Structure formats: structure tokens, C-alpha cells
Amino acid sequence: MPRLLFLLYFVSQLVIASNHPNDIHIRINQMGYLPNEPKIALLFAHRPIKERIVLATKDESRIVASFRPKKSETQGWGTFEYYYEVDFSTVSEEGEYVLQTKNKQFTSQTIRISKNAYEFQSEKLLGFMRQQRCGYNPFFDVICHQGDGRSFYGPMPDSTFVDATGGWHDAGDQLKYLITGSYATAHMLKAYELFPNTFMDSVNHLGQPGSNGIADVLDEAKWGLDWILKLHSQPDQLIHQIADDRDHRGWKMPDQDNADYGWGPNSHRAAYFATGKPQGLNKYKSEATGLSNLAGRSAAAMAIASRIWKEELQDSIYGALYLKAAKSLYKLGIDKEGYQQGNSYGAPYRYSEKTWADDMEWGAAELYKSTRNKKYLEDAIKYARQANTISWMPYDSVPHYEYYPFVNMGHYALYEHADPDFKKTLAAYYKSGIEDNVKRGNTNPYTIGVPFIWCSNNLLTSLITQGILYEKMTGDKTYRKFMVEQRDWLFGRNPWGTSMFTMMPEQGEFPYDVHTSTWALGKKQVPGGLIDGPVYSTIYNSLKGLHLSEPDEFAEYQNNYVVYHDDLGDYSTNEPTMDGTAGSILMMAYWADQN
Known part of the structure; x- marks a missing residue:
């Protein structure tokens, strides 16, 4: 400063x-x-x-x-x-x-x-996910972005139309990423697989009121599964991003998108194919070495879905379809090992993921569980050793989304199939990361363990998820108190005394003036969205285009170390994210299940 x-x-x-x-x-x-x-x-x-x-x-x-x-x-x-x-x-x-x-x-x-304090609270998070839907959006009751998309970097000529409709808008903006969409889909499916009795059935597959005999979390996950199938329409093809930062043209409703990608406003948008090589249609180029991060966790989502639809929903057709896609996606990850990043156009900010072994471990472990093919188990063990403890957790600061997803779900998926010695190794991987955060938490009165980089709340829910999975793997409850304290930060045990989820609880202090068009234009509040969360003041002061639209209601509690503003103009701390919200569902289901 x-x-x-x-x-x-x-x-x-x-x-x-x-x-x-x-x-x-x-x-x-x-x-x-x-x-x-x-x-x-x-x-x-x-x-x-x-x-x-x-x-x-x-x-x-x-x-x-x-x-x-x-x-x-x-x-x-x-x-x-x-x-x-x-x-x-x-x-x-x-x-x-x-x-x-x-x-x-x-x-x-x-x-x-109350023993019911968290009962069905995940449903509010699912409500926010429905508000983020692209294509038919049940919250607004409109159809948007039917022109998605026009191809770039694909095997066909640039600007060829490809059907990439569906998926979710990423945050307050209206881009769509397989980077985040694949994780959101797989996370929701795993949450259901672990805690099936904590979810309701109150909407149909379109997200409209009315039961359809399928848990709402599965309806939402299927929205992601259907989109991934479109992005992987051929065995050697995978679209990884729709639109780019040309989207950022002020507040707009999803069916009135004024962004212009060369075909006029509210029309077609760029659809980027994953090639495993650097990309960029302007001066800012992404880094890339392969496709395994996207292919591996997309395969994990499909493999989990194949079991749920075949065994629980008694739908052998979808079960077979998802398993076929899981195998195809996983092969794509094998053939092109490495990572694909997000693309930017007019600004340097992008999802800079650089890890991928964790995703391939997850995909292989879930495929082994679905097929019992020992080759997948051998691969999962190999990738687990490669992924090891590689994570954001030991660091006080890391680049944006470099270590994504923020929790390696593959270690948990593999654990039940490993021999006793390797089970100890996998548990030790999780324990190491938790201990890094415990050590950091012991330096402040809140015992908060995460670094306050952009999307610190995503890190926090992932840390809690890792603690939950470690406890389920080992039965060791050493970190239960620490996990509760991290959760409590999210609901008000923080300097500002605010929840980090919109309209949760309804009678409490929660993010109100959030950085979304839904609020800016329509003054509509949507429950259940996890905001980015506090950031180091050094980060806040370095970002472009930040401004506070009103006097800071939390001025008394701000400090020279970490800041948060409940303000429409603060996109760094007060923007709800789709993947952060989806990534909180397992955590919420866990506490609901404690009843």
C-alpha cells in the first residue's frame, strides 16, 4: 500500500x-x-x-x-x-x-x-446453481445464449457452428468453463453418493417447481453432464470454454447479452476447443501442455453418474451412455497428458490451472469402481503418487486457480480400493495439507487456516471437505474442532460478522449488495451463493476496476491485512461463484447428515 x-x-x-x-x-x-x-x-x-x-x-x-x-x-x-x-x-x-x-x-x-440446523440447507445452494443455468434458466424463465458457439482451435474451420448450449454461467459474468463446470458436476454427484438422504426432490429436470422422482442435486448434476456430453461430441474432441472476457461489458441479463464476438451482440459466442497448447485470439495467451485436467475430472463425473443412474435410478441407457463417455474422456487424458488453462482476450486474468495428475487419479479411481478393470486401479495408484500432496495448502499465496480443484477428491475415491499400506499413504497426503492449514490457523484468533487469495472462500470449503473425507477414510476425529471453526467463519465468526452465503440465514447478516447483474439490474436476491470472500489488502489494492459504490458498512472492522466489502463494485470479494457454491454442497450435506 x-x-x-x-x-x-x-x-x-x-x-x-x-x-x-x-x-x-x-x-x-x-x-x-x-x-x-x-x-x-x-x-x-x-x-x-x-x-x-x-x-x-x-x-x-x-x-x-x-x-x-x-x-x-x-x-x-x-x-x-x-x-x-x-x-x-x-x-x-x-x-x-x-x-x-x-x-x-x-x-x-x-x-x-439444533440437530436440524443444517437440514436441507444444500437445497438453497442448488437454488443458486439453477439461477446460473445457461440455456433455459428457471430463475428468470428465459432462454439465453442459443448461439453457443462458433469454433476456434477445433478440427473444423474456425467459426463453424458447434452446439455448446447449456451448462452454467461461471459467476456474475456469463462465461462458461469446463474447468469449473466439470468439477461442479463431479462434486455434486459425489456429495449425493456419500449423503443421499440429505437431499430433497422439489423441482423437475428444468428446475421448475414439482417433484420428478429424482433428487434435485441429481437434476442439477445432469445439467452439467448433458453439457459435458455436448463438449465431447467426438472421441478426439473436447470444448473447454465458451466466450471470454469480451463478455465484460457492464451489467446485462443473460438473454440480452450485448457482448459481440464478431456476429453481432446477443448472438454467437466463441467456443474454444482444448488442444493442449497455448491459446489466445488476442495478445494474452494461455499456457497449456495437455488435456488431462479437464478430461480426468470430466471422466470422474461420468463414471460416478454411470453408477447412480444404472444402480439407483434403474436407468441402464443413461448408465451405459455415461460409462462410455467416462472411458472416452479418460483415454483423451491419457493420450494428451498435461493441463489446459482458461483463455483471456482483453485482460490478463484467467484460470491458470497447472495440475492434472489429481484429476486423472480421480477419473481412474471412479472408473475402476464402475468397471473393476484393474488397469484403471493401476493408473489411479500411479497418478496418486504423482499428485501426492501437491496443493495450494502449504503456501501463503498462489496464482489464481493454479492448484485446481482446491481439494483432490481422487485420494478419497481411491482409498477404498487400495491395500492397507497405500491407504496409510493416501491418508497421510490429506493429513499433510490439513496440518499446513492448522499451523497457519494457529497464528490468528479466528484459527482460520487458508491464505486470503482470490476466492479464499472456495479454499475454505475445500479445506473443510478434505477434513470430512479424511475423517470418513480413517475415523480420526482429530480435526473435527478445526473443521467446525472453519465452517463457523463462513457463517459469521469473522471480523465482519457476516455469512459468506447469500441470504443464509435469512434473518442474519449476509452478502446483500453482491456483484451480479441479477442484483444490479433486477434487485433480486438469490439464496445460497458463496461469494469469493476476503482477500489480502495487497491483492485488493492491485486489482483494476475496483470501486465501492456506497460507504463501507464494515469500515470499523477492515484492517491492513485482509478486507471484505459487501458492495456491488467489489468483484474481488463479493461476487458469488458457481463452482464455489457447488463445491460447498458436500460440506453442507455432511453436517445435515450428522443428524
Whole structure:
């Protein structure tokens, strides 16, 4: 941060602190706590907290417990000097409560303790996914982007029409990526496979109200499966991206897209074929060495789907179709080992994924489970050793999406088929990454473990997912408290006291002024979207085109280390993402399943 800006920031914080020198701020998980899990509130202030804190019923008719706050010895990133914990884990009686100072001057948000605190909360995330659908969009009840797309880098002449309709818009913009779409699809399928009883059936395949006999999470996953099949219409072909940053032309509704790719506004869009080589239609070129990242996890999605449709839904036709596609996609990954990145046009930002062995491990493990062909098992073990502990987890900062997906689901998929010694190896891979985050978390009072790079919330839900999978693999509950604390950050146990999911919980503090056209133009809120999340202030100050459209409601809590703004103009921290939301579904289903 430039010296003058730093001085202005420092002075502004002094002014804020002087206006509220005695305030005590209480941070809790607004979504709720299960009766028998850790429950630790965080308090901070500009002065020592000497008074006792009481837990009272919400109507304040009864004091349930009284606590002496425990002072944290870690640093609080510079805004507040004093941090304390209040551990009320011993309280397991279901109900609604508040934490407050004994004189009732300072009170927390509502605390809910219930075995049903997370029941069917995944459905709200699926609602956000439906709002991101391209093609027929049930939220807007419109059909968009029927011109997707015109080919580039394909085996046919450039600008040839290819059918790449469907899929999901990536975030607040309207690009579509196989990079994120393949993971979202596979993640939802795995979440259903692990926790099938936590999902509802309230919409049909188009996302319209009404049961169709299939869990809504499978309807949503099938939207992705159908799109992947279109992108892989031939054994040697795979489209990896629709549109590029020419999309970024201000706020627009999906059926009124003013972006022009050479065929006029609201018409055809570029469809990029994966070649395993650098691409770019303008000065910014991607890096690429192969197709395995896209092919491997797309194969994993298809292989999981083949089992679900054949064995559970009793649909042998779709089961066979998905298995055939899984084998074909996996072969494509074998034939062209390496990674394909996203493409940009007028700006340098892109999805810069550089890992791929983890995806091939996942694809091979799921194919082995579906076919029992030992060649897939041998491949999965080979790729698992190659993927090892390679991840974002040891680092304080990494390039955007370089280590994607942010959790290696392949280690879990392989675990049940490995011999006892290799099971220990796979568990150790997961344990290593979790420990990296525990170590980082021990440096701050929130015990938050992730680096605050762009999409830090995606990292956080992936860390939690890795902890869940490790626990299911080994039965080791060592990290349960740590996982709960990471989850609690997402629902309000953070400096700003806000949930990181839109409209969750409905009566709480949540992202409101989000960076989407849905809100900017229609003033419509959509529950369940996971926003990008806080970033290092150094990142925030380096990004182009950022501005705050209104005074910062969280100014009192901002610091020189990490920032978050609930503001339409902040695309770095307040934009909901499709893959981040989909990647949170397993986590939400896990806590629902604890009932």
C-alpha cells in the first residue's frame, strides 16, 4: 500500500476506534450449532474485557450459563488489540440463545442450537446453481445464449457452428468453463453418493417447481453432464470454454447479452476447443501442455453418474451412455497428458490451472469402481503418487486457480480400493495439507487456516471437505474442532460478522449488495451463493476496476491485512461463484447428515 494511502487508512481507523472505544464485538455462527459439537464464540474490543459473558435464552427470560472470556494470545491483524474466546460447547439443549455482557450492553446475534440446523440447507445452494443455468434458466424463465458457439482451435474451420448450449454461467459474468463446470458436476454427484438422504426432490429436470422422482442435486448434476456430453461430441474432441472476457461489458441479463464476438451482440459466442497448447485470439495467451485436467475430472463425473443412474435410478441407457463417455474422456487424458488453462482476450486474468495428475487419479479411481478393470486401479495408484500432496495448502499465496480443484477428491475415491499400506499413504497426503492449514490457523484468533487469495472462500470449503473425507477414510476425529471453526467463519465468526452465503440465514447478516447483474439490474436476491470472500489488502489494492459504490458498512472492522466489502463494485470479494457454491454442497450435506 502506498505510504499516503496507508497513513490515511491508519488515521481513519483511529477515528473509528475513538468513536466506539468501549464496544465489545461478539462473533458467532449465525446458521447454528449441532447440540454435541464445539461451540466457540469470538469477542474482540479496543480494551480488555473484564466482565463475565452470559448465555441467555433469546427472550432473555433465563440465563443458561456464565463464562469468563479466555484471552487469545495470537495477533488480530491490527484493528483490535484484544481478542477472547467464549467456549459454550457444554450447552447442548436445543433452542435459541444470545451471548451478552452481564449488563446486557452488548449482545450477539441469535445463536441457534439444533440437530436440524443444517437440514436441507444444500437445497438453497442448488437454488443458486439453477439461477446460473445457461440455456433455459428457471430463475428468470428465459432462454439465453442459443448461439453457443462458433469454433476456434477445433478440427473444423474456425467459426463453424458447434452446439455448446447449456451448462452454467461461471459467476456474475456469463462465461462458461469446463474447468469449473466439470468439477461442479463431479462434486455434486459425489456429495449425493456419500449423503443421499440429505437431499430433497422439489423441482423437475428444468428446475421448475414439482417433484420428478429424482433428487434435485441429481437434476442439477445432469445439467452439467448433458453439457459435458455436448463438449465431447467426438472421441478426439473436447470444448473447454465458451466466450471470454469480451463478455465484460457492464451489467446485462443473460438473454440480452450485448457482448459481440464478431456476429453481432446477443448472438454467437466463441467456443474454444482444448488442444493442449497455448491459446489466445488476442495478445494474452494461455499456457497449456495437455488435456488431462479437464478430461480426468470430466471422466470422474461420468463414471460416478454411470453408477447412480444404472444402480439407483434403474436407468441402464443413461448408465451405459455415461460409462462410455467416462472411458472416452479418460483415454483423451491419457493420450494428451498435461493441463489446459482458461483463455483471456482483453485482460490478463484467467484460470491458470497447472495440475492434472489429481484429476486423472480421480477419473481412474471412479472408473475402476464402475468397471473393476484393474488397469484403471493401476493408473489411479500411479497418478496418486504423482499428485501426492501437491496443493495450494502449504503456501501463503498462489496464482489464481493454479492448484485446481482446491481439494483432490481422487485420494478419497481411491482409498477404498487400495491395500492397507497405500491407504496409510493416501491418508497421510490429506493429513499433510490439513496440518499446513492448522499451523497457519494457529497464528490468528479466528484459527482460520487458508491464505486470503482470490476466492479464499472456495479454499475454505475445500479445506473443510478434505477434513470430512479424511475423517470418513480413517475415523480420526482429530480435526473435527478445526473443521467446525472453519465452517463457523463462513457463517459469521469473522471480523465482519457476516455469512459468506447469500441470504443464509435469512434473518442474519449476509452478502446483500453482491456483484451480479441479477442484483444490479433486477434487485433480486438469490439464496445460497458463496461469494469469493476476503482477500489480502495487497491483492485488493492491485486489482483494476475496483470501486465501492456506497460507504463501507464494515469500515470499523477492515484492517491492513485482509478486507471484505459487501458492495456491488467489489468483484474481488463479493461476487458469488458457481463452482464455489457447488463445491460447498458436500460440506453442507455432511453436517445435515450428522443428524
